[in-house]
Amino acid sequence: MRFAICNEVFEGWEYRRIVECVAATGYDGLELAPFTFADSVETIPAAKRRELRAIAADHGIVLTGLHWLLVRPEGLHVCSADAAVRARTVDYLRHLIDFCADVGGTTLVFGSPAQRSIAPAIGRERGWELLRESFAACAAAAQSRNVTFCLEALPAELTNVFNTNAEVIEMVKTINHPNIQMMLDVKSMCAEALPIPENIRACQGWFHHVHANDANLRGPGFGAVDFKPILRTLTDVGYEGFVSVEVFDFKPDPETIARKSLDYLKSCL
DSSP states (O other): OEEEEEGGGGTTOOHHHHHHHHHHHTOSEEEEOGGGTOSOGGGSOHHHHHHHHHHHHHTTOEEEEEOSTTSSSTTOOTTOSOHHHHHHHHHHHHHHHHHHHHTTOOEEEEOOGGGTOOOTTTOHHHHHHHHHHHHHTTHHHHHHTTOEEEEOOOOTTTOSSOOSHHHHHHHHHHHOOTTEEEEEEHHHHHTSSSOHHHHHHHTTTTEEEEEEOOTTSSOTTSSSOOOHHHHHHHHHTTOOSEEEEOOSOOOSOHHHHHHHHHHHHHHHO
C-alpha cells in the first residue's frame, strides 16, 4: 500500500514546489486535477506533459493519475439528452486518458456528480443506458494507453446515480471491460448503510484506487473517522495500490494537511 495526495490542496502553488513538498513530506505519489493545469487538457503540449512527468520522476514521485475530470471545460455531460454533448464529453474523456498516460498516470477517477446526474425527463432506465454507452466508449482508449477508468460512488446529496459502491459494481459488470473498474472513497462510504470494512470486502476484486478523506471534508485524522479498521481491511483483501489523500476543506494550510494526514495514515497501519 502506497500513499499519495491530490494536487488541488496546494491551491496557487507552482507545480515544482508541490512535487518538492509532497516528496519531502514522504508521499509516494501525487494525483492530479486536470483543471489546475488548463481549462482543457487538449491545450497542454507534449513538451509540457513530458516536463510534468520528469519533475515528478526526478523527486521519486509517481503521478498516479487524474480526478475531478469534468470541472472544465463547461458544457460536458455523460448522459445528456443531446447526443452531440455526449459525443463531445466522450471525446474529452479520451483526451484525459491520453493526458493521464502521457504524464505517467494509470488511473482516472470519474466522480463529476453534476456531469453524470440523470435528468428527470430522461428517466432512470434511459439514463443508465446512456451512462453505459459513454463509459464503454472510453474502454478501448483506456486499454490502449494502459489506463484504468474508475467509477466513483458519491452520496445522493451530490448526484442521483451511483450512490453506492454496489451500484457502481453493477455498472462495471454491465460494461464488462477490464479497463472500466471502480474506486473507493472513504467520505462517500461514510454515507452508506454498510459499515466501511464490510463495504470494502464487498468490493474486493473490483476497486483499483482509494481516496482517503473524512466525512467532514477534511483529511484523514482531521475528523472522527477511524482509519485503523479501514487500512486493516484494505491490507486483508490484498490491496497494494495507492491510498490518496483528497480533501475539500483546505484549512489550515497545505503543508499541515499533507503532513498530518500522512502521519496519521502511517500510524494506522
